[in-house]
Amino acid sequence: MNPAQMFGEHLPAMAVLLPALTAILLLVMGDQGGGANSSERGRRRLLRARRIGLVSTLIGLLIAIELAVLASDGAIMVYRMGDWPAPYGIVLVIDRLSALMLVLTSAVALPVLWYATGGWDAHGRYFHALFQFQLMGLAGAFVTGDLFNLFVFFEVLLIASYVLLAHGQGRERFRVGLQYVVLNLAASALFLIGVALIYALTGTLNMADLALRVPMVDGPDAAVLEAASLMLLVVFGFKAALVPLSMWLPATYAAACAPVAALFAIMTKVGVYSILRVNGVIFGVDAGAAALGAQPWLLPLALATSALGVTGARAARTLPRLIAWLTVSSVGTILAALGLFTEAAWSAALYYLIQSTLVMAGLFLLAELVAAQRGDTADRLVPASPVAQPALLGGLMLLAAASAAGLPPLPGFLGKLMILNASSAHAWQVAVWSVVLLVGFLSLLGLARAGNVLFWHVRDDLPPATHTGASLKLVSAALSLLGAAVAMSVFAAPLMRYTDATSAQLRDRDAYAEAVLGEQGGAQADTARPYRIQRRGAGESQP
Amino acid sequence: MSMEFLVATGIGWVSFCGIYLLLRGRSYPVVLGLTLLGYAVNVFIFTMGRLWTAAAPILTDGPDVADPLPQALVLTAIVIGFATTGFVIELALRSHHESGTDHVDGTPVDEGADGDRQ
Numbered sequence: 001m002n003p004a005q006m007f008g009e010h011l012p013a014m015a016v017l018l019p020a021l022t023a024i025l026l027l028v029m030g031d032q033g034g035g036a037n038s039s040e041r042g043r044r045r046l047l048r049a050r051r052i053g054l055v056s057t058l059i060g061l062l063i064a065i066e067l068a069v070l071a072s073d074g075a076i077m078v079y080r081m082g083d084w085p086a087p088y089g090i091v092l093v094i095d096r097l098s099a100l101m102l103v104l105t106s107a108v109a110l111p112v113l114w115y116a117t118g119g120w121d122a123h124g125r126y127f128h129a130l131f132q133f134q135l136m137g138l139a140g141a142f143v144t145g146d147l148f149n150l151f152v153f154f155e156v157l158l159i160a161s162y163v164l165l166a167h168g169q170g171r172e173r174f175r176v177g178l179q180y181v182v183l184n185l186a187a188s189a190l191f192l193i194g195v196a197l198i199y200a201l202t203g204t205l206n207m208a209d210l211a212l213r214v215p216m217v218d219g220p221d222a223a224v225l226e227a228a229s230l231m232l233l234v235v236f237g238f239k240a241a242l243v244p245l246s247m248w249l250p251a252t253y254a255a256a257c258a259p260v261a262a263l264f265a266i267m268t269k270v271g272v273y274s275i276l277r278v279n280g281v282i283f284g285v286d287a288g289a290a291a292l293g294a295q296p297w298l299l300p301l302a303l304a305t306s307a308l309g310v311t312g313a314r315a316a317r318t319l320p321r322l323i324a325w326l327t328v329s330s331v332g333t334i335l336a337a338l339g340l341f342t343e344a345a346w347s348a349a350l351y352y353l354i355q356s357t358l359v360m361a362g363l364f365l366l367a368e369l370v371a372a373q374r375g376d377t378a379d380r381l382v383p384a385s386p387v388a389q390p391a392l393l394g395g396l397m398l399l400a401a402a403s404a405a406g407l408p409p410l411p412g413f414l415g416k417l418m419i420l421n422a423s424s425a426h427a428w429q430v431a432v433w434s435v436v437l438l439v440g441f442l443s444l445l446g447l448a449r450a451g452n453v454l455f456w457h458v459r460d461d462l463p464p465a466t467h468t469g470a471s472l473k474l475v476s477a478a479l480s481l482l483g484a485a486v487a488m489s490v491f492a493a494p495l496m497r498y499t500d501a502t503s504a505q506l507r508d509r510d511a512y513a514e515a516v517l518g519e520q521g522g523a524q525a526d527t528a529r530p531y532r533i534q535r536r537g538a539g540e541s542q543p
Numbered sequence: 544m545s546m547e548f549l550v551a552t553g554i555g556w557v558s559f560c561g562i563y564l565l566l567r568g569r570s571y572p573v574v575l576g577l578t579l580l581g582y583a584v585n586v587f588i589f590t591m592g593r594l595w596t597a598a599a600p601i602l603t604d605g606p607d608v609a610d611p612l613p614q615a616l617v618l619t620a621i622v623i624g625f626a627t628t629g630f631v632i633e634l635a636l637r638s639h640h641e642s643g644t645d646h647v648d649g650t651p652v653d654e655g656a657d658g659d660r661q
Contacts (some may be wrong), residue, residue: 148616155623162630166637174638175649178570181631182647185577186565188627189584192620196584199613200591 011070012079012092015063015102016140022056023132031125050117053128057113060135061106068099072498074505076515078145086517087209093145093516096502097350101142101273104354107484108266108361109135115365115477116259123168123257130167134160134263141270145516147198147205150274151191154239158184161267168257176248176255183238183248191235197228207282208516211509215288222289229283229293233275240271242335243305246328250312253324258368261320262361262481268331269357276338276346281506285341292341299339299428303435306332310439313446319367319379322450323360326404329439330356336432337419345422346503351496352415355488359403359412362481366396369474370454375465381453385462389469394455396475400482401447406440411488416440418496546594550586558583570635570645577631581624588617 007014026049070077071094079092094102113131121127137157144150162184166177199205201221202213217225238245249268253261279294309329316322334356337349367379370393377384387393403410416436423432488495505511557579564576592610599608635645642649 148619152619152623155627159627159630162634166634169641171641171649174634174641178631178634178638178647181627181634182565182573182577185627185631186580188623189577189580192584193587196588196591196613196616199616200593 011063011067012077012094012143015067015143016136018056018060019132019136019139022052023129023136026052026129026132046122049128053113053131056132057106057110061110064102064106067094068103071096071099076512078516087204087206090149091145091516092143094143096505098142100502102139104357105138105266108357109263111477111480112259112262112361115474118471118474120257120259127167130160130163134164138266138270142273145207147195147207151195155188164260165252165256167260172255176251180248180252187235187238190231194228194231197224201225208513210282212513214282214290215286218289225290226293229279229290233279233294236271236274240268240275240331240335241328243301243308246305249328250321250324254318254320258365262364265327265357265361265364268327269353272331272334272353280338295341299336302332302335302339303431306336306435306439310442314442317381319371319381319450322446323363323367326443327360329443333436340423340426342422343503343507347499348415348418348422350499350502351418355403355411355415355485358481358485359400362478363400365478366400369393369470369478373466381450383453383457383459385465386458388464388467390455396478396482397451401451403485405444405447409489411485414489414492550590550594554583554587568646570647573647574631574635578628585617585620588613588620
């Protein structure tokens with residue numbers, strides 16, 4: 001076997017291993033904090049850490065793109081850890097959805113890391129190592145084909161996020177940090193209960209195997225299984241900030257420093273991804289007695305999330321909080337499309353997910369650039385002295401706001417149009433249309449109010465707080481995120497073909513099972529639980 | 544009384560105590576509550592392999608074999624739980640130093656207003 005072939009074979013694992021190894025390398029290198037008053041040695045070390053982090057993230061992006069190209073023809077790549085056969089060992093599975101999420105993660109991470117090297121990474125220690133651990137957790141959650149493994153990667157990305165949230169320190173960050181950690185640990189406990197229940201009733205945690213075995217469960221067991229699936233919906237809904245579990249998000253994201261908040265824009269999408277994988281596919285249509293347990297909950301709650309998010313945005317007093325509330329609102333829109341449970345709606349949801357992640361990440365970076373030029377007023381939404389670069393920042397803000405609110409011809413508009421289109425003839429059509437349109441209008445009002453205060457209704461009697469504009473590096477990071485969002489409009493047709501194919505592939509449970517479990521696998525294979533083989537149907541737990 | 548009943552009520556009681564402590568206002572009881580909830584969840588995962596006595600731990604020719612997977616899962620969950628508990632204690636201490644109160648909201652407790660006193 002030639003080296004290129006070997007490399008290609010291990011590519012799915014590389015997506016997870018590369019950030020992990022980079023993070024370990026960065027930890028070993030050590031970090032004395034490279035702030036302005038540190039030694040020459042500390043500064044050199046920080047520079048080296050920046051280079052390693054950026055190069056590794058860039059390679060990660062290239063790997064993700066390569067995987068997406070490989071996955072785009074419909075092939076499902078399966079990587080068996082330690083070459084154990086499927087339901088017994090842990091598998092990494094790359095299908096269109098996983099590859100898409102990997103590309104999105106790297107595409108957000110690279111500009112955000114570039115922005116962070118503009119100074120934020122020197123405000124604390126080990127920023128780069130933690131950033132890579134976060135990327136490892138995200139990549140792992142997106143590629144794993146095992147439910148328990150999903151839990152483990154959730155924990156990896158959460159632990160990294162706990163520390164990143166406190167990066168830069170300060171009283172407010174520790175206050176919301178403690179709440180964030182405690183809430184997430186409670187959610188993890190629920191996750192474990194749900195996973196354990198699913199294992200107890202089906203005897204497997206492999207996602208492909210589960211998709212085959214869940215329909216075989218019936219009778220009273222099916223009710224318990226449905227409860228377990230809803231418990232997982234609670235956990236994933238918490239990560240995605242679904243009402244009523246969204247209250248933690250605005251304070252947390254607003255307290256985090258700008259690059260961390262921008263990276264967190266992808267974290268809510270892990271919840272969305274998991275809802276799609278678990279509640280949408282494994283417990284979706286054709287899942288037998290436990291099918292579609294999430295359907296009566298997901299759509300109404302998602303619409304409520306969307307409405308609540310925009311209401312919060314209208315009431316926000318600082319720019320980061322406004323953006324955080326808009327993140328909640330956009331997650332609501334995505335989940336509403338998922339809750340329609342049709343192929344077209346899922347495709348629309350994926351398209352909207354990409355644009356909202358890029359735009360929200362860009363907005364978080366932009367918010368800090370604006371705040372830095374407003375002196376003591378910073379990010380509060382009250383009239384203050386004019387910013388040094390009103391045309392540049394105002395223009396970028398306008399662009400991002402128009403996409404977030406869904407104005408043509410930006411991708412936010414296309415995404416919302418696809419969602420509205422997909423909801424036609426659905427029983428909830430009227431509700432979906434009115435909420436999505438109203439939320440778009442109200443977001444526009446909220447952002448217009450913010451833009452008005454920040455750039456227009458300024459106090460000309462005060463001297464400008466600063467004459468120095470934002471550095472080219474920082475602007476280019478925000479610009480590349482928003483540029484990627486605009487490119488989504490230009491390349492909307494190929495992208496929509498890809499998301500259409502993705503949602504069609506998600507529906508094809510048999511192809512997924514065959515790819516992961518092989519011809520002999522699946523429903524015919526012996527279950528992983530030994531006692532079921534010997535005591536099928538007998539009273540199981542009597543000693 | 545069967546073993547199942549005993550274990551089930553035990554898990555239920557520990558979870559109850561955990562959730563009660565989790566809803567307290569100060570960070571120390573909250574951390575304890577998380578720990579208790581973690582214990583309950585760990586035992587719960589363990590019992591999801593069903594309760595066995597005198598069963599072989601690994602596949603044999605005998606009639607009964609205990610399920611080894613939940614035990615492996617529990618081990619992972621314990622390790623993760625231990626690490627996160629360590630972290631949350633450190634974070635709570637740091638938050639206490641920063642804000643001067645160990646209330647989870649970061650605001651001084653109004654003594655006597657509610658049952659938040661230790």
